[in-house]
Amino acid sequence: MRTTSRGLIAALALTPLLAGCFAPSDSGDGEGAGAGSGGRLRVALAVPPVQALSPYSNDATVLSKLSVAEGLTALDRNGTAKPALAKSWKQDGDTTWTFELREATFQDGTDLTARSVVDALDHAGRVKPKPRVLSDVALTAKAEDADTVTLTTKSPDPVLPLRLASPALAILSAKAYAKDGAVSPVGTGTGPFEITRLSGKAKATLTRFDGYWGGKAKAPGIDVSWIADGTARANALRGGEADIAEWIPTAQAKLLTEGTRHEVPSVRTDSLILNTGGGLFTDAGLRATAREAVDGSALVDSVFGGYADPAKGLFGPAVPWAADRRVKVTGRAEAATSARVKSKADGRTLRLATYTNRAELPEAATVLQQQLEKAGFTVKQDVREYTQMEADLLAGKYDALVFSRVTLLDTGDAVDYLASDFTSEGVYNIPGLKDADVDKAIRAAAAERDTERRQEKIMKAEAEILRTDAVLPLVHEQAVQGIAADVEGVILDPRERSLVDVDTRVK
DSSP, X not given: OOOOOOOOOOOOOXXXXXXXXXXXXXXXXXXXXXXXXXXXXXXXXXXXXXXXXXXXXXXXXXXXXXXXXXXXXXXXXXXXEEESSEEEEEEOSSSEEEEEEOOOBOTTSOBOXXXXXXXXXXXXXXXXXXXXXXXXOOEEEEEEETTEEEEEXXXXXXXXXXXXXSXXXXXXXXXXXXXXXXXXXXXXXXXXXXXXXXXXXXXXXXXXXXXXXXOOOSSSEEEEEEOXXXXXXXXXXXXXXXXXXXSOOHHHHTTSOTTTEEEEEEEEEEEEEEOSSSSGGGSHHHHHHHHHHOOTHHHHHHTTTTOEEEOSSSSOTTSTTHHHHOOOOOOOXXXXXXXXXXXXXXXXXXXXXXXXXXXXXXXXXXXXXXXXXXXXXXXXXXXXOGXXXXXHHHTTOOSEEEEEEETTSSSSOHXXXXXXXXXXXXXXXXXXXXXXXXXXXXXXXXXXXXXXXXXXHHHHHHHHHHHTTSEEEEEEEEXXXXXXXXXXXXXXXXXXXXXXXXXXXXX
16 A cells, blocks of 8 residues: 555544444454445545535545545646547647547446537536636647547647646546536446445445556445535444544544555645735735734644644645745735724624535634734634635635645646635635736746746746735644555545545455
């Protein structure tokens, strides 16, 4: 099994065992004991579906984690594009690429064709709001023949093969796309596992798809339960009710035996997002005051039990090229005086939001509340499950958000993250940032083809974003995944896009 462990130790407390998350296993005599019926994998995921596993929502990563659906390309362990439904590709000019498709079959029995690829990508381009991965590109697809697709972008897009690896651009069969715009991956993907049943936001049943082009999966199927409470996920693994439990809370990590606890260097950064589009933090001076008040290093041990590093910027140690290319941040606003904070914030409550799906965030919010109140703000928290608050976050209904973001999730390329989260037209622009210099810097990075120069421009864009104090990086997380001792082949992915594939099985 591919694993990483640094053996960090935290002081932890035992919590009661949650029963009934999964059907009883054949044996329940200890941590990780037993397996699903007939060797089926039992997986506990953290974030319940928002839109019935639509690839055009945050649910898209579930489709890749469980190997349900695929794009034209995929990412290898180094973040490089590799063949998936496209067996090869070439660039024909600054804005034109040609992709040759492999022979593959959808789970509903229909064949993958150039027409089905064009239809799928057209649907992704028309949906509103756009998937984050398309926030900075206009893409046109054309079928040249049965197994050849030409993709054209409005402006040069040197990382298009990386972009096409996004779970949001998964290719589904025609059956997936309803006339009302809804899209369903149930029985319509090309991956080794087919969703045969989706039970609301609680459970899903997956069955091995024996027609998979990449060979027969070793596990006969997967039983998925969404368990938003992190302690309950850890307990499901410890009690033998789950074989794989993602995102083990750091306060629970030490309670797992060493063989079932797997630490993964993560590209996830936790930050305090400030709403620049409305409320208290339209004032740059108050944002600067918040920046000076907030100390993310205080969270490393007290909240994350050592499973985190103090944030140096938007990109942490799991993005190895970032540190050497980091640009000094200049031009920030001066922090408001105590009198000005009192004048501006007097009688106004700072609405601080976070969500429960990552167990550490509510605790981090409490620490940050104390830091902000010491600086003169009156703070009220709103803590809920993520799917209950996403619409309000995007609508700017909070002043601040304690937020955990996988920075290289969508494409493996940092530009896509910056464009979706911080440009004026970004589809995931929670801080409501509209800054011409930020937009310019991100566009410059997006247009750069040379890898090293692109990285340098990404870091210049990072400095421009940090200048605005719209985002205050706190910590870079180290993810902890729980895996039963009798399970092998689980993928420990720093980008958190992959988890189970054809080789994952119960021994």
